[in-house]
Amino acid sequence: MEKFFDLFKKNLKTLRLELRLLEPSAENAELIWNTLKAENRGDFAFINYSPKYDKPLPESVDDVLEIMKNDDKMAADNGVVWYIFHNNNLVGYQRIHYWPQSKTIQFAAVWFVKSAWGHGFSQEVHNTLEQISFEQLKVHRVTRQCMAGNLHSKKSIENAGYHLDGCVRDSHLMPDGTWMDHLTYTKLESEYKD
Ligand SMILES: CC(C)(COP(=O)(O)OP(=O)(O)OC[C@H]1O[C@@H](n2cnc3c(N)ncnc32)[C@H](O)[C@@H]1OP(=O)(O)O)[C@@H](O)C(=O)NCCC(=O)NCCS
Incomplete structure (x- = not known):
């Protein structure tokens, strides 16, 4: 477990991006809020980066601070949360968890601001995380x-060569009262190509 934190619990760099660990502080919450407040909530309908179940994104700087504190607790045992910067501007978020019993890294949550979609940023981040997972940590699957x-998201995951393992039917109750299926994908050690 310690090795996991050594390799992952630090700031990382990809070709174009910086993944930074941010402390839950008023200053950092302000930075994130200033980035997210102008985003169209409809573009984030399929995530829950929010303390409120029926809202996809935070609605105030206090909400952001609450998310950061919750993430800090959630990540304490087996996870890492990064905020992603491009040219020193905050553009995204990534959370991962490690499950040692199954030698699995779970890429648990990711978002980018709309202006950062379509540049291959998510792929770039996942490529780096896969490289560390398979080549250094020697995990069995992600x-x-x-x-x-x-x-x-479906397209991004499938383009990255992941196998669709299954569909969990009616997994999410959406804010409009309808039910949504959840798709789960894996890539095994034997399927990884750097
Ligand atoms: C889902 C999401 C993370 C995908 O992010 P992304 O950075 O656009 O995804 P990818 O890295 O796969 O980028 C692929 C696109 O970039 C393009 N691209 C441009 N340069 C590229 C490069 N150097 N490498 C790879 N793709 C590149 C690809 O052609 C592709 O475009 P297309 O979708 O029009 O075919 C983003 O849309 C998002 O944040 N959505 C809202 C939050 C959300 O739903 N999160 C996921 C929850 S499961």
Whole structure:
């Protein structure tokens, strides 16, 4: 477990991006809020980066601070949360978890601001995390998942060569009262190509 934190619990760099660990502080919450407040909530309908179940994104700087504190607790045992910067501007978020019993890294949650979609940023981040997972940590598999209606995410995961393992039916109760399936994907050690 310690090795996991040594390799992952630090700031990382990819070709174009910086993944930074941010402390839950008023200053950092302000930075994230200033980035997210102008985003269209409809573009994030299939995530829950929010303290409120029926809201996809935070609605105030206090909400952001609450998310950061919750993430800190959630990540304490087996996870890492990064905020992603491009040219020193905050553009995204990534959370991962490690499950030692199954030698699995779960890429648990990711978002980018709309202006950062379509540049291959998610792929770039996942490539780096896969490299560390398979080449340094020697895990057996990595997992990704998305709501079935999240066409951008589904495409991004499938283009990255993940295998669709299954569909969890009616997994999410959506804010409008309808039910949404959840798709779960894996890539095994034997399927990894750097
Ligand atoms: C889902 C999401 C993370 C995908 O992010 P992304 O960075 O656009 O995804 P990818 O890295 O797979 O980028 C692929 C796109 O970039 C393009 N691209 C441009 N340069 C590229 C490069 N150097 N490498 C790879 N792709 C590149 C690809 O052609 C592709 O475009 P297309 O979708 O029009 O075919 C993003 O849409 C998002 O944040 N959505 C809202 C939150 C959300 O739903 N999160 C996921 C929850 S499961």
